[in-house]
Amino acid sequence: MEPIDDFDRRILSIIQIDCQMKAEAIGDLVGLSASAVQRRLKRMRDLNIITAEIAIIDRKVAGNPMTFIAGMEIERENYDALSKFRVWLAKQEHIQQVYYVTGAVDLIAIITARDVNQYDEITANLMSENPQIKRIHTNVVLKDIKLGMFVPVAS
DSSP states (O other): OOOOOHHHHHHHHHHHHOTTOOHHHHHHHHTOOHHHHHHHHHHHHHTTSSOOOOOOOOHHHHTOOEEEEEEEEEOGGGGGGHHHHHHHHTTOTTEEEEEEOSSSOSEEEEEEESSHHHHHHHHHHHHHHOTTEEEEEEEEOOSOSOOOOOOOOOO
């Protein structure tokens, strides 16, 4: 991957907060012309440094106000099934994030649902279609303290 410089780092920090900010405004903040900002943004998109630009919406307005944190255990002899599980996960809209982790569980998933009943349906489907998952430990999020996907861009 091509290295990024200080201008790129500053641009990345800005667009993580507002990806719709105009190149002219970004240029004013970082000391570049609008065309230089546009070239840098295009290069970073082409190199997959910028992997997506999305709108983050309120879960409650979308009809999925509840968040569940699910810790999943994988059968020890079935770690090779993770690639199949990854393909299945790509089609699951309610499962927002999944992490392969160390500790008491093997995977941590962030799942959104309209209520506990829908969450039960999601996890029943998960377990039936992915027999390598042997157990799910669930935490219900009572209140969001901090939400974000901002990644600090190191110098």
